[in-house]
Amino acid sequence: MPVDQLADIGILQPIENYYLVGTYPPLKAMGEITPAETFTGLTRNANIYLHLPFCEQRCTFCHFAKEIRPDSPRVTRYLAALHRELEIVTGMLPHRVTAETVYFGGGTPSYLSAAQITALFARLRQHIDIPGTAEITFELHPSVIDAPDYTDRLDALRDAGVNRWVFGVQSMDDRVLRKLNRGHEASHVYRLLDLLHERGLDNHSVDLIFGLPYQTEENWYTTLTSLIGYGVDKFNIFPLMFKQADPISAHYRNEPGIFPDLRQRLRMHFMTEALTRRLGFRRGPLFYYSKAATHSRQQENKYDSIEDTNLLPFGVSGFGYVGNTQYYNDCTMDGYMQRVEAGRPSVWHGVHLSTDERMRRAVMFNLRSRGVGRDDFRSRYGVDPAEHFAAELAPYREHDLIRIDDDAIRLTDKGVPVADSIALRLVSPQVLARVQDANSRIVDLKRDPLDRYDFSPLERDPVGAGVATAGRRPLLPTVEH
Incomplete structure (x- = not known):
């Protein structure tokens, strides 16, 4: 090359x-848009996204909307707003929508208690048809196993119909994880994999990032081979991305030498390609690897058929594509909750294509x-x-x-x-x-x-x-x- x-x-x-x-x-090219014109043209089947913006710690690389360890009333207020948004938005749609896929992202969705998880799923099913064929994905943090009620949370998710699990690992090198402030170690990942396997929950995908501080081609190879050897057969593997607001950007400015350079990143990428291909994985969409014929319908729909199966978001900072309109919900927690509590959709910016x-x-x-x-x-x-x-x-x-x-x-x-x-x-x-x-x-x-x-x-x-x-x-x- x-x-x-x-x-x-x-x-x-x-x-x-x-x-x-x-x-x-992109968001910066969007402008003010009314909810009525946003939802016109929604497809009958859609991909549903719900954002849960709560975390136990601030990972240095994360650029999504989140709050760290909010108090219980704050979480309760947000969930009430999310329930209300489901009611408001679905009441404005041209027809009742059927979910082809449902994705709970964050933040850390597994931050919620079992009771909160059950209540959210019940409200979602009131307003959106979710057939048994729907792919329902829920993001987990490996540290969930340290929560005293972790088995209750996993059982509540299984009982609610979750059939695909995604959890952020990023690296299996503990030094790298500490620098990222991940709040978990490699041992947590193995324990979570064992726990899911014991419950027969084997449709899971692991998130990894290459280009991280203290990462080398050797420990990247070890990360891949250790997880594959433990039975992981789906991955989301991305290069590190920088945003000015993220702490890792300051780390890079202060210590660029602890980060892999461009050639090292490329070697990590091609190492991933060669290793996964040799072991029977397929790539698709980009940066997603799977031994199965389909990595996830949610991702394939997003890249291949979004005009035929639109993306409908709920929650702070969710972005969607509905009827040739790309739009964002309010990206600030207070702004989002105030809009919804006033009985308005949280649509913030958008553009008709x-x-x-x-x-x-x-x-x-x-x-x-x-x-x-x-x-x-x-x-x-x-x-x-x-x-x-x-x-x-x-x-x-x-x-x-x-x-x-x-x-x-x-x-x-x-x-x-x-x-x-x-x-x-x-x-x-x-x-x-x-x-x-x-x-x-x-x-x-x-x-x-x-x-x-x-x-x-x-x-x-x-x-x-x-x-x-x-x-x-x-x-x-x-x-x-």
């Missing part, structure tokens, strides 16, 4: 610039999974994606980072680490201008919710720049048609 050449022409980003494209258009923006989004996201099917794309949008975006895709095709066949546009193995650079090149001039305008009005990168919860690399200050807001430039030029 010609690392230096790809870096010189802007295709391979420095590690401090790296961030995956989580939404398009034109046909051109939908096409751009489709290529960005489909590339991360099965690829961009040319016949399907032509049927939906009336143009061939390889021809329509030929200029944007040309440098990636030239360097063997994408392959264009008669049936689809797909990433090559070499192209996987640069998928988000391709997405940046596909950004429209209009979206780029809106992001630049939003940046010009942000004065506090650590606290402004527009920057804090904008899950996009577009026009982000590299973490090495500290908290300055001046001098931002596009990472890659946008090609106009």
Whole structure:
């Protein structure tokens, strides 16, 4: 892989610039939107997301909305707001929705007690149809086994219908875990795996991150092989991403030498690819690995078919895609609860996607999974994606980072680490201008919710720049048609 050449022409980003494209258009390109226009066009089947923003500790790398050890009244108030939001939003929908998948994320959803878990599921089922075929995912923290009522929590989740479990491990090296302030050790992971297995709950996936402080190619290899050897057959494996508001960004500025450099990160990535492939795993969507034919329907729907099975979020900072509209719920706890307690949906910012923006989004996201099917794309949008975006895709095709066949546009193995650079090149001039305008009005990168919860690399200050807001430039030029 010609690392230096790809870096010189802007295709391979420095590690401090790296961030995956989580939404398009990004939050900074959205504006005020009314709930009535947000929910128009919702598909009958949808993917449901619920955000539980409570944690026992602040992990240094986490960029999601959360509160650390809130008191009991605070948790009770938030759950009451979440219950009320379910009632308000479903009352505004054009029809009753059926969940194809349900995902409880955070934060740390397993922070809730057994009684709170049972009550939340009961309220959810009042307002949304959840058939027995639905995939229901719940995130666990390995330290849940230290809670005195941990068996009650797991039993409540099983009884509520949870059939897929995701838990953040990040590393099996205790020194790395302590630096991340994870609140668990490798031994907790083994105990949790044993506990789930004893209950017959074997559909689980482990989150890992490479590029962490004190991580080496050797302890990364040990992390992978120890978990695979213990029977884990599904992984979510991501490169470390920096945001200005996260403590790990300050760690990087102060001690960059304890972090793997770009070449080491790439070797960790390709080590993962080689090892998992040799042991019978398949990759798909990007950064998700599974021995089963499907890693998770929730992830595949997000990348391959979100226009046919929309994403409907509940809770603070949830983002959704409904009827060609990308939107965010209020990203601050107090703002979210005040909106809902006043009887209003928590919709905060959003944007309706034109046909051109939908096409751009489709290529960005489909590339991360099965690829961009040319016949399907032509049927939906009336143009061939390889021809329509030929200029944007040309440098990636030239360097063997994408392959264009008669049936689809797909990433090559070499192209996987640069998928988000391709997405940046596909950004429209209009979206780029809106992001630049939003940046010009942000004065506090650590606290402004527009920057804090904008899950996009577009026009982000590299973490090495500290908290300055001046001098931002596009990472890659946008090609106009």
